[in-house]
Amino acid sequence: xxxxxxxxxxxxxxxxxxxxxxxxxxxxxxxxxxxxxxxxxxxxxxxxxxxxxxxxxxxxxxxxxxxxxxxxxxxxxxxxxxxxxxxxxxxxxxxxxxxxxxxxxxxxxxxxxxxxxxxxxxx
Numbered sequence: 001x002x003x004x005x006x007x008x009x010x011x012x013x014x015x016x017x018x019x020x021x022x023x024x025x026x027x028x029x030x031x032x033x034x035x036x037x038x039x040x041x042x043x044x045x046x047x048x049x050x051x052x053x054x055x056x057x058x059x060x061x062x063x064x065x066x067x068x069x070x071x072x073x074x075x076x077x078x079x080x081x082x083x084x085x086x087x088x089x090x091x092x093x094x095x096x097x098x099x100x101x102x103x104x105x106x107x108x109x110x111x112x113x114x115x116x117x118x119x120x121x122x123x
Contacts, residue, residue: 002052003044004028004118007037007068008084009060013107017055017084020111021118026052033060034068041072051079052122056101058085058092069099080121084109 004026006017014030021028029044031037037054044051054072058065069081080102087093088106096104103117 001049002026002122003049004122005031005037005040005044005051005054007031007034007054007060007065008057009033010057013057013084016111017114020109020114023115024118024122026122032062034063034065034071036062037068038063038071038075041076051076053118054079054081055084055118056081058083058087058096066095066099069096069101073100082117082121084114 004021006014006028008014009032018028029040031040041051056065056068065083065085072081081100082103082105083096083101084105084107086107093104105114105117
């Protein structure tokens with residue numbers, strides 16, 4: 001079974017994303033930061049499942065989104081990582097792309113827009 005991993009330090013955002021993605025019928029796992037997400041990813045793989053997509057914030061405590069993407073790419077080169085953040089500066093976006101981000105959505109997001117992007121990635 002495939003999962004979507006939602007990584008954000010805001011419980012409100014994690015719940016909003018999960019709600020927006022109800023229609024895709026893929027289980028959603030939540031993580032509070034990059035380090036938590038790496039552990040959840042390992043847990044999912046250890047259970048014999050896989051991750052279809054990561055949706056990741058940039059500004060988080062413990063391990064930020066750019067660091068998460070760099071670390072994640074060392075263990076998974078292909079799973080898409082969609083950045084969902086308030087950051088819209090070109091240098092942040094460039095750093096995200098260089099780390100291995102697959103796409104970038106700026107908060108606040110429209111649920112339909114997020115759903116549309118996610119559906120493209122998980123097809």
